[in-house]
Amino acid sequence: GELLLCEASTVYKYMQEDGSNRGSYGKLVCTNFKISFLDDDSASDDNEPQFKNKIVGENDITLQCVDQIYGVYDEKKKLLTGQLRKYxxxxxxxxxxxxxxxxxxxxTKEEEVKRIVSGIVHHSQTPKLLKRLFLFSYASAAPNNTDGRNQTVMFEILEDWRDELERTKGNVKYKAVTTNEGYRVSEKLPLYFVVPICISEESILKYEGRGIPIWCWSCHNGAALLKMSAFPKEQDDSTSQMQKAFLDGIYKTISKPPYELLKMDDLSSSLPSLQDIQTAYTRFxxxxxxxxxxxxxxxxxxxxxLLESTNWLEIIRRVLKKAIEVAECLEIQHTNVLLIEESATDLCCVISSxxxxxxDSYSRTxxxxxxxxQKEWVIGGHRFLDRCNHLHKSEKEEAPVFLLLLDCVWQLVQQYPPAFEFTETYLTVLSDSLYVPIFSTFFFNSQH
Structure with a gap:
């Protein structure tokens, strides 16, 4: 459960809304879950927000939600990391x-300042082990409530995939496979997934699932959206020739009737790189x-x-444009679309979603x-742990890919509100959940 790590009294919290020095005194505490400011005047609830998070209050910051911490010394701001000599x-x-x-x-007393500042910096900014996340201590302490009313399909069992195939009428040309049971093929792949009926188990096993078209969704006219993790580009000639021959065989197989024409789309060349996305978002x-x-x-x-110069909105525009292109291929041109990406777990997830x-109107409920x-991201193997940098291990891997999806969906919700069963509030809650280490949904790299 939640444990108090350090605290400091007589801390003054400035109000963010105006430039004055107005604020309130209270206690600043740091637990293994969050940083909280406990207002001395917390009894006054006049400014109760319209929407309230049930887990994290207005003055709470989960440790995963801390981005950067600055200290002010003689009116000069300094980024705080690691050991501090001066507080x-x-x-x-x-x-x-x-x-x-x-x-x-x-x-605040000097000793308390040392403890609280060191504690906050250490527990929110230093690299940590996965098992040290609050998620694990919460899971062991929390009652195991399995709510029978949950209508979310988890795609953890074979039956869920078969039901989805049936729902989208894709079961004529595609099959759910058990090849990866026990993670025989790859730990990065889900236990169960769907491939064209003509793909053999040997093909799936050959290159740990790389080069295999994995089914995402079928359109009402039979055209399907597929994704594939590409082979690494830098390889010796003989290996790349073997892989090319393997791919050619796969493409031939899935381009013949009963399958529709196939259009391949390499997202690494048609969309911004993850680094570009991260840079734009940092500016934004x-x-x-x-x-x-x-x-x-x-x-x-x-x-x-300034907003335009961040390039974030331009990236959203390009991603939405790409999704429309793919949708038109499926709907109007009656063509299968194969999205290709190095791991097929980043931009593939965005576009297919x-x-x-x-x-699909069901996806708007x-x-x-x-x-x-759950299907495209959690089971699909999006690396939430790395992309959100939950363990503070490598900023190189960090990229707001899931946030990009939510922002794109927000654009659609703004334009077509009656088409959706949810609003921007729901999307905001989803976005906040990325940094609340109570839900395991967004804290792992794969189903494994």
């Missing part, structure tokens, strides 16, 4: 959900992580040009959208 008089915490917290520590994020009114007014004047949201996330 700041102010603490600024930037959160991954774009909140900013300002704490004044001038009136900076527009919101403002901790004083001077910076706010300076950016407010040129807000739209968007196509299904656009074309709450339970349908949750099942879609």
């Amino acid at each position: 700041p008089e102010k603490l600024i915490i930037y959160c991954k959900d774009l909140r900013v917290f300002n704490f004044c520590l001038r009136y 994020k900076q527009l919101f992580l403002i901790d004083n009114s001077t910076d706010f007014w300076a950016t407010d004047v040129k807000w739209f040009s 968007l196509v299904q949201v656009m074309m 709450k339970s349908g959208f949750q099942s879609l996330i």
Whole structure:
């Protein structure tokens, strides 16, 4: 369960809304789950928000949600990491959900300042082991509630895949396979997945599932959306020739009747790289992580040009455009589309999810959208642990791929609200859940 690690009294929290020094005194605490500010005047509930998170309060920051921590020394800001020699008089915490917290520590006892600042920096910023995540201590302490009302299809059993094939009328040309039971093929692949009927078990086993078209969804006209993890580009000639021959055989097999024409789309060349996405999002994020009114007014004047220069909206535009292209291929051209990516667990997930949201009304219901996330992302092997950098191990792997999907879906919800059973509030809650280590959904790299 949750354990108190350190605390400090007489901490002053500034209000974020204005440039004045208004705020309130209280206690700043750090547990193995979150950082919390306990307001001394917490009895006044006049400003109760319309929507309230049941797990994380307005003054709570889960350790996973902490982005950067700055200390203020003589009015100069300094990024805090690792061991500290000197302790700041102010603490600024930037959160991954774009909140900013300002704490004044001038009136706090020196010993408490040392403990709370060191504790917060250590527990939120240093690399950690997977087993050290709060998720595990919570799971062992929490009662195991299996709610029978859950309508989300989990895709953890073969039957779920067969039902999905039947629902989309894809069961004539595609089959659910058990080849990866016991993770015989690869730990990165789900236990069960769907491939064209003509694909043999030997083919799946040959290259650990690489080069195999995996089924995502079937259109009402029979055309299907498939994805495939590509072979590594840098290989010796004989290996790459063997792999090319293998791929040619696969393509020939799935291009013959009863299968539709096949269009291949290499997403690594037609969409921005993960690095580009991360760079754009980092720039985008900076527009919101403002901790004083001077910076706010300076950016407010040129807000739209700054927003455009981040390139984040351009990436969203390109991704939505690509999803529309794929949808038109399936619907109008009656063509199968094979999305290709190195691991088929990043942009493949984004495009296949968007196509299904656009074309399948079930995916626009709450339970349908949750099942879609489960199928394409969780079971599909999106590396949430690395992409969200939950363990603070490598920033190179970090990229807001899932957030990109949510932002794209948000654009669609804004344009066609009656078509969706959920609103932006639901998408925001989903986004927040990325950093709440109570739900195991977004904290692993694969089903394994």
